Amino acid sequence: MKAAVLRAYNEPLSIEEVSVSKPKGREVLVRTAASGVCHSDLHVIDGLLPMGVPTILGHELAGIVEQVGPDVTEYKSSDHVIGCPSAFCSHCEFCMGGRGYLCSEQAELARRKDEEPRLAAEDSAYIRQFSNL
Ligand SMILES: [Zn+2]
Numbered sequence: 001m002k003a004a005v006l007r008a009y010n011e012p013l014s015i016e017e018v019s020v021s022k023p024k025g026r027e028v029l030v031r032t033a034a035s036g037v038c039h040s041d042l043h044v045i046d047g048l049l050p051m052g053v054p055t056i057l058g059h060e061l062a063g064i065v066e067q068v069g070p071d072v073t074e075y076k077s078s079d080h081v082i083g084c085p086s087a088f089c090s091h092c093e094f095c096m097g098g099r100g101y102l103c104s105e106q107a108e109l110a111r112r113k114d115e116e117p118r119l120a121a122e123d124s125a126y127i128r129q130f131s132n133l
C-alpha cells in the first residue's frame, strides 16, 4: 500500500510503497478511510516530538477492521473504528484502576525487534508507527 513516510525531520513526507504484516496476538489491522493531521503530527515532523524516523504519522484515524490477531475478541472484520493515540495494555495496575493514560506496560504494545515489523519499506526496513497505532 502507499503511505506518507516521514524519513527526515523538517522535510516533506515521502509517498512510497510499504508492506503491512498480518496482525498477531491482540493486534487489529484497520483500513484507514481518513485521518486527521494534528499538531502532534506536525511536532514530530518539526522534530519537536522526537519519535524516530522513518515513521508513519496520522494517529487520528477512522477506518474499517480488515483482520484481527488470534487473541482479539472485541473486534471483527468490517467493524467501523477510530484510532486513539493513548494506547494501553488493559491489565497493568494503572489500566485496571481506570487510568489507562498512565499505563506502565506500553512497551508491550510494540512488536519486539526480533519479530517481523508491522510496517516495512520496500527494502524490508522497519518503519515506525505513531503511538504504535
Ligand atoms: Zn492528535
Ligand SMILES: [Zn+2]
Residues within 6 Å of the ligand: 088, 089, 090, 091, 092, 093, 094, 095, 100, 102, 103, 104, 105, 106
Ligand atoms: Zn496498562
